[in-house]
Amino acid sequence: MGESVTHPKQNSSDPNRLVGFGRHMRQEPVRSHRYRWIALSCVGVFLFIVAVAGVNLLRLRTNVHTASLNIGEYASGSLSDGPLDILVIGSDTRAGNNAAYGSLEDANSGARSDVMMLVQVSQNRQDVSVISFPRDLIVDIPKCTSPITGMVYPAASGLQINESLNHGGPGCTVATISSLTGINIDHFMLVDFNAVKALSHVVGGVQVCVTQAIDDSYSGLKLPAGVSSVEGEQALAFLRSRHGYSDGSDTSRIAAQQSFLASLLRKVKSEGTLTNPTQLFNIAEAVTQNVTVDKGLTNPATLVNIGAMFASIDLSKVVFATVPNEPYLYDANKLQLAPSAEDLFERLREDRGLTDKSAPAPEQAPTEETQEPEQAAEEQVSLDYSALITVLNASGAEHREQDIEKVVASLGYSHITAEHSDTEYAASAVYYPAGYAGQAQQIAQKLGITVVEGSASYDAVTVVIGQDFTSGDVLSQKETSIAGDASGQTADQVKCQQSYEY
Structure with missing residues (x-):
């Protein structure tokens, strides 16, 4: 496994x-x-x-x-x-x-x-x-x-x-x-079942992302919150599981399968397989x-x-x-x-x-008109700005931890640690320990990151900069309209599956 x-x-x-x-x-x-x-x-x-x-x-x-x-x-x-x-x-x-x-x-x-x-x-x-x-x-x-x-x-x-x-x-x-x-x-x-396990071993695992930890006794899927690499039995379990995703329906499982395939395609393309x-x-x-x-x-x-x-x-x-x-x-x-x-x-x-x-909307410098509501919102938030913040560069791009550290510091935080990860992750996310949801939400909103999850595995609010955020101060959210208002994604989109602790 x-x-x-x-x-x-x-x-x-x-x-x-x-x-x-x-x-x-x-x-x-x-x-x-x-x-x-x-x-x-x-x-x-x-x-x-x-x-x-x-x-x-x-x-x-x-x-x-x-x-x-x-x-x-x-x-x-x-x-x-x-x-x-x-x-x-x-x-x-x-x-x-x-x-x-x-x-x-x-x-x-x-x-x-x-x-x-x-x-x-x-x-x-x-x-x-x-x-x-x-x-x-x-x-x-x-x-x-x-x-x-x-x-x-x-x-x-x-x-x-x-x-x-x-x-x-x-x-x-x-x-x-x-x-x-x-x-x-x-x-x-x-x-066949066995093709899934063998294939995932051959490619060296596939990156997947879930918003909360999953421990599904039905499929055998066991994942922490955030980004993981799955292969063998766990790859099979990720694609079989339906109890840990969103509303537990087959359509939720299909969404997870689509994200798995998109990640697989990105990997084999980038590695020249x-x-x-x-x-x-x-x-x-x-x-x-x-x-x-x-x-x-x-x-x-x-x-x-x-x-x-x-x-x-x-x-x-x-x-x-x-x-x-x-x-x-x-x-x-x-x-x-x-x-x-x-x-x-x-x-x-x-x-x-x-x-x-x-195409993603181009980044624009905020005008006075757009700055005022943002500033007003920040003034209304009562947060502990001495909270410990970690910015982890897992994007593969150089100096991203330093770039994002400056953006987080602009919110008023003073205890920020910037680190580089040797392991790259596909999706950006913000994780936080108990009691720091407000800080995590504020930072995520500033950066345009949509995955924000609490986790006992972190002792500081941790900003993970993934491969989807290699430039700019705000993560661009690509919009794709599919015929018939169908749900789905393109293979170049990185998605984290909505999940719940199961």
Whole structure:
């Protein structure tokens, strides 16, 4: 099990060749039916699988298992070349090697798709949209025929979307989401628990952030407040847990999965993993034995081109979004599509992308008009300005602790210690011991930091300057508007998950 790394203060190709491999909604012979679950919101696994093709195509083709792409009767949309659509599926089966993650009853209960993410790569290969579908979304499942047994599953209404996997296999989940969105799906991937653990080990851990400590006995997740690095069992637990996040819902877990994937993408981009043959070989070994894909996705030319594209993609153009939803009419504990979901689906069908990106507002010198309310607010606050303050530079940028020390001192604090951390952290935050919430909030507001948390692990108000705050006196909060008012983020955004002590 990977250990959490706590805060130091705490004890060839032409990408256009891709178009020749899209839009092939046909059935393929089944070679395997290993339907396994992945708690990782699987785009990260997808990214690595396709990237390894450049160094180990033969191994990839012999390791992976294949299944039919679409076993339903639904096919819509244009069959012409266009965006590349790949459905990434995970199942919650506890059978076989996954028996440790449930009881005997769980192992015998069959498979359901616990993670469903539709990945669309735009026709110009410049934008990636990743749409998550909550597992308790109530939908209509089309008629599906099992390619293994020949059993026909009649069309059904009012079922949870995750039941589709048990209607003949992943091809029925493909058919269900295709009918729901009006989008032809070119490929699918189904991956395993063990792929998550192995992958996280290979990349050396992934940084995650939670606002309060989590000790979730259900998933095994145990994290302190703030930024940690997770791998192995803890990486898996971070992606499986739902009890410690926000309201404990599946949509809260999806948000955590999206932040994990964004962090993973930032790491492999910054470290050049996708252009390192040795690393890609290790990833191939770790992951390819734990996937089932449609036959078309083993095509070497397709894989090489997708891998090359992800190596050069602009992270601000990778968008993670949760499909717009609302409480189900007949059961508030379930979900149904919100009317605005159609706007999101339409933009995907038309290859228009999901965001209206707005650049961070430029920093401006405060005017007298804006200074007065701020000064008035500070005068009304009764705080102990002799409180101990620590400014920790974990951004990787030189002299940031000294820059921020001056900003904090301008508020009137006189006991400030500026330190440099050898460990870099993605997200900035302010932590404080009991009795110093006021000081922490005031400093965070001055700096534009949104993560402010109390923690018994700190004996001083501690300002952690992360990689998201390498310049300026105020942390710019990038705004991204997603179609259909969907929640989500871009891969270049650093987010800390709202959590509670559990």
